Amino acid sequence: MPDDKVDMTITLGGDGTILRASSLFATSKNVPPILSFSMGTLGFLGEWKFAEYKSAFREVYMSGAGLNGRSSLQETLNTSLDNGISGPPVNSAGWSSVRGKSLGATRCARILVRNRLRVGLFTPDRKPVGGSDAGRLSTDNDGGVYAMNEVVIHRGKQPHLAVVEVFVGGRFLTEALADGMIVSTPTGSTAYSLSCGGSIIHPLVPSLLITPICPRSLSFRPLVVPSSTPVTLRLSEKNRCREVEVGIDGVMVGQGLAIGMEVRVWGEEIRTVGGAWYGGIPCVMRKTVGMGAAADGWVGGLNGLLKFNYPFGAAT
Numbered sequence: 001m002p003d004d005k006v007d008m009t010i011t012l013g014g015d016g017t018i019l020r021a022s023s024l025f026a027t028s029k030n031v032p033p034i035l036s037f038s039m040g041t042l043g044f045l046g047e048w049k050f051a052e053y054k055s056a057f058r059e060v061y062m063s064g065a066g067l068n069g070r071s072s073l074q075e076t077l078n079t080s081l082d083n084g085i086s087g088p089p090v091n092s093a094g095w096s097s098v099r100g101k102s103l104g105a106t107r108c109a110r111i112l113v114r115n116r117l118r119v120g121l122f123t124p125d126r127k128p129v130g131g132s133d134a135g136r137l138s139t140d141n142d143g144g145v146y147a148m149n150e151v152v153i154h155r156g157k158q159p160h161l162a163v164v165e166v167f168v169g170g171r172f173l174t175e176a177l178a179d180g181m182i183v184s185t186p187t188g189s190t191a192y193s194l195s196c197g198g199s200i201i202h203p204l205v206p207s208l209l210i211t212p213i214c215p216r217s218l219s220f221r222p223l224v225v226p227s228s229t230p231v232t233l234r235l236s237e238k239n240r241c242r243e244v245e246v247g248i249d250g251v252m253v254g255q256g257l258a259i260g261m262e263v264r265v266w267g268e269e270i271r272t273v274g275g276a277w278y279g280g281i282p283c284v285m286r287k288t289v290g291m292g293a294a295a296d297g298w299v300g301g302l303n304g305l306l307k308f309n310y311p312f313g314a315a316t
Contacts, residue, residue, distance in 0.1 A: 006032040008060070012050065014040015015191075019148055019249045022116075022281055026145040026248075033111065033282040035060060044190055044301045047285050060284055112297075113280035114187045114203050115227060116268040119151045119248060120144030124260030144264070148281060149188030149249045151265055153233055153257055154180035154213065158241040161216060167232035168210075168225055175236060178215035180244065183208055183231050183265045190306065192250075198222040202298060208267050227267025234262035 009024075009032050011017045018036050025031045035056060038046025048056045121129040121144075128144075155162045164181050166173045184193040186201040189209050194200060198211035199222055206227040212220045225231065235244060235257050243256035246263060257263060270279040285297055302308040 008032055009034045011036045011046070012039050013046075014038070014043055015045045016040070016250070018045045022146075022148040023249060023251070026147070028146070029278055031116075031281045033060075033284055035284045042305055044305050045187070045283075047283065047297055056284070110285040111282045112203065112285050113270060113282050114148065115185050115206055115270065115280060116146040116148055117151065117183065117185050117208060117227075118144045118146055118266045118268055120264045120266075121246065121253075121255060121257070122262050122264060124258075126262075129255055129261075144266075145248065146268065147188075147248045148185065149191050150182050150184035150193060151263060152180060152182050152192060152213075152245075152247040153235075153263060154245050154247065155241060156245040158244065160240040162241065162244050163236040163239040165232075165234040165236050166210070167234070168223075169229045170232075174220070175238075176212055176215055176220060177217065178212045178220070180213040181233050182211040182213060183233070183263075184211065185209075185267075188249075190301075193222070196222075199224060200302070206267065206270075208265065228269070229267070231265045232262050233265075235259050 009021050011021050011034060017040065018034065021034060022031060035048070036046045037048050037050045037053060037056070039050055040046070123129060153162070153164065161177050162180055164176045164178070166176055166181065182193050182196060182198070184191065184198070186203045186205050186207060186209070189198060189201040193209055193211040196211050196213050198209055201207055201209060201224065207224050208227055208229065208231055210223040210225065210231060212222070237259055239259055243258040243261075246253050246255065246257050268279050272278070
């Protein structure tokens with residue numbers, strides 16, 4: 001879907017709905033702002049309750065956050081790049097000139113820019129896999145597609161553990177014998193990776209999380225690396241299965257990973273060029289008051305939804 005044709009994406013549902021919305025722009029370097037309403041079973045990523053829809057739309061519309069796509073969010077997102085979450089924009093893209101309509105610079109929509117990762121699938125001779133046979137991993141000019149949560153390789157229905165060679169920054173790290181491997185973003189750290197014992201990472205930390213799925217060695221622990229560090233997962237020749245499955249944000253791709261093939265993962269770079277911003281998934285957040293506002297929704301999600309460090313037998 002061309003990102004320049006959409007001003008804003010609105011989701012009604014759970015976290016899977018947000019992932020589905022972001023997947024529509026899997027080959028786009030820019031994603032329109034996402035306004036998400038939590039109507040699912042968990043809704044960790046859904047910032048707004050549906051009962052607040054009037055307030056949410058008012059904050060966005062009156063601040064001009066949805067006007068002219070990214071240009072109206074420019075100043076807001078520039079602040080986001082520095083502080084992780086936005087403060088008042090310098091201008092409201094023309095809304096301040098509409099008497100009685102603008103909420104002013106102190107009532108702007110707040111934006112959290114979530115990092116994505118870029119995934120590429122390569123043949124044993126290190127050529128990118130593209131075309132219709134690759135399914136969602138069809139490559140663009142830069143190679144690969146973007147993911148909001150994670151990329152997973154898994155042995156699937158095969159009876160034997162997968163043997164995966166792990167490279168970090170181009171250097172060999174280890175040979176993992178496990179059900180599979182996960183490389184996730186900070187946003188994805190509270191998804192599949194968390195169920196596999198991975199660390200929880202704040203969405204403002206630019207990083208990649210490498211998590212093994214049921215490894216044979218108990219000493220293989222999850223690793224956190226800078227988002228600028230490329231990670232490669234190669235199916236070893238020692239593997240007893242013909243191929244393993246590859247999934248992006250919970251959706252299996254048509255092309256499996258055969259022996260000698262590899263999945264390359266890069267953290268997305270969020271930057272500004274000539275006053276225009278590129279990269280990331282801008283999510284409209286609630287307006288909060290006080291210090292540490294950037295962590296408010298995230299901390300509230302850990303406490304209220306994931307029941308972080310909840311004592312046994314405590315009342316819900």
